[in-house]
Amino acid sequence: DAKTTQPPSMDCAEGRAANLPCNHSTISGNEYVYWYRQIHSQGPQYIIHGLKNNETNEMASLIITEDRKSSTLILPHATLRDTAVYYCIVRTPQGGKLIFGQGTELSVKP
Amino acid sequence: DVKVTQSSRYLVKRTGEKVFLECVQDMDHENMFWYRQDPGLGLRLIYFSYDVKMKEKGDIPEGYSVSREKKERFSLILESASTNQTSMYLCASGDVYNEQFFGPGTRLTVL
Numbered sequence: 001d002a003k004t005t006q007p008p009s010m011d012c013a014e015g016r017a018a019n020l021p022c023n024h025s026t027i028s029g030n031e032y033v034y035w036y037r038q039i040h041s042q043g044p045q046y047i048i049h050g051l052k053n054n055e056t057n058e059m060a061s062l063i064i065t066e067d068r069k070s071s072t073l074i075l076p077h078a079t080l081r082d083t084a085v086y087y088c089i090v091r092t093p094q095g096g097k098l099i100f101g102q103g104t105e106l107s108v109k110p
Numbered sequence: 111d112v113k114v115t116q117s118s119r120y121l122v123k124r125t126g127e128k129v130f131l132e133c134v135q136d137m138d139h140e141n142m143f144w145y146r147q148d149p150g151l152g153l154r155l156i157y158f159s160y161d162v163k164m165k166e167k168g169d170i171p172e173g174y175s176v177s178r179e180k181k182e183r184f185s186l187i188l189e190s191a192s193t194n195q196t197s198m199y200l201c202a203s204g205d206v207y208n209e210q211f212f213g214p215g216t217r218l219t220v221l
Binding site: 045093097098103 | 114208213
């Protein structure tokens with residue numbers, strides 16, 4: 001599975017959009033981009049995934065660049081409850097295990 | 111809602127004890143996973159199972175074993191607990207092509 005690079009931490013004001021970047025320059029053609037988050041003392045929670053088209057669900061939007069070497073997770077209106085560590089993971093769907101890097105610690109401030 | 115439950119949120123055991131961590135999922139998923147999470151090391155895969163009675167070693171299987179007698183249940187066993195197995199243990203389940211769903215975690219302390 002391809003390696004990902006994320007900033008270690010970010011701040012965001014409550015009510016504003018949080019844009020979390022991820023670099024995955026060695027991604028291969030059959031690998032998807034997955035995003036999970038982990039709120040303190042809880043298990044990781046799936047957010048969204050995509051292959052090459054932009055995706056949106058009730059939690060977030062995922063923007064993948066045309067060359068697929070990077071992506072951005074967008075939380076459109078961040079709340080205090082979105083404070084968590086966000087993980088970007090690249091894998092094939094049938095790839096089994098998830099390889100979690102260090103992630104980005106997002107702090108949403110009032 | 112998909113539910114993955116783990117038998118305990120907190121557990122304290124003594125060195126040398128045999129420890130069972132139970133995980134149950136209600137979504138008829140084929141795959142189930144056991145991870146441990148430690149500060150600075152992230153999540154690491156211990157074992158996974160892609161079918162009943164099938165198991166595969168993950169990245170750090172030493173000191174652990176697993177059991178999957180029924181599709182919905184995946185157990186992690188510490189044959190003889192040691193202090194370096196103090197950790198947060200996370201169970202997950204998922205279909206082959208979809209996301210994994212995690213349980214709330216068991217924080218195990220070995221004294």
